[in-house]
Amino acid sequence: MSATPQQVRLWSDEVAADPGSRAFLPLAEHYRAAGRRDVAQRLAVRGLERHPHDVEAHYLLGVLYREGGDLVKAFDEWDIALALAPEHQGARREIGLLSWRRSDWATAVRHLERARENDIEDEEVRVALEDAWERSRGGHGTAQGLDLPADLALDEPWAASHPDPAPAPVAVDPIPAPTVASVSTVDAPPAAAPAASASGDGERWAGGREFDALAADFHSLAAERGIVGAVMLDAQGYVLAGEMHVGGRDRGPEIAAVLSPASVEAERTLRHLGLGAWQGILVETGEHVVRLSPTEDGGMVAVAGSRQVPMGWVLRVAARARDAASRFLGALNGEGR
Secondary structure (H helix, E strand, O other), X not given: OOOOHHHHHHHHHHHHHOOOOOOHHHHHHHHHHOOOHHHHHHHHHHHHHHOOOOHHHHHHHHHHHHHOOOHHHHHHHHHHHHHHOOOOHHHHHHHHHHHHHOOOHHHHHHHHHHHHHHOOOOHHHHHHHHHHHHHHOOOOOOOOXXXXXXXXXXXXXXXXXXXXXXXXXXXXXXXXXXXXXXXXXXXXXXXXXXXXXXXXOOOHHHOOHHHHHHXXXXXXXXXXXXXXXXXXXXXXXXXXXXXXXXXXXEOHHHHHHHHHHHHHHHHHHHHXXXXXXXXXXXXXOOOEEEEEEEOOOOOEEEEEEEOOOOHHHHHHHHHHHHHHHHHHHHHHOOOOO
């Protein structure tokens, strides 16, 4: 059933008043149904910046990418949805059908069987499953007369090398995030993560176990698929942990020197406009997406990802980087010192 004008107006007002409102999802679905895919996609991306673990938003964004012809990004958004919710029917169905269309019969059978079990009335799944099952055993298939469109072939390395959903990354609480390529605000500064216990003097960050844990966290984040690098900067703009490899070498300190003034400028501008504390900046270039988020000590974290991976994935890794930074700062300020 389509949304009423009153519902659309209510959702629009909620999103306008609170960029973190979950009303973005039904509003995006409405615009997709109305043929306004561009508006729907912007809403979905912005919503995921605030709610990077929203399964339905990842699924919807995948559908929008598919309808726009970007099948690699569509596949990856459904891949994320399944990592978050392995029983998600829509994401499993879409991955199964997409695998069938690119002649990946074994993967198609695996996903379509599960989709068929959950919805025996789905004729498209039934036809694709029977055809994929027959072809996986060397037959000619059962879907006679059905063309497999050439433009549905996933020939990019990213999707081809990840036919099955990746394991879910370590769960973290969603954190507020900004509008695409803009600064977002809230009335209160970001809340600190629960303080971890720490012992020793206040200089432990320079080489103690808290710093070692921070360095390990950021090294792990920088090694995530599709991530170019992740760094934590202190209030003076120096790199505390992490790395960003560009052109075969770590450019973290140089990148930090360029990025660190952004937080100062964002804070000054928002304070002048009376818009509250900044929560993040998302910068898009031709090859990368860079997510900047403030830390509780006046520094920030920066995570850069390739444009070949879905934006939702970069935002989720950035959320984990922010969480690691909060744990580190909480440990330094722990009562056990």
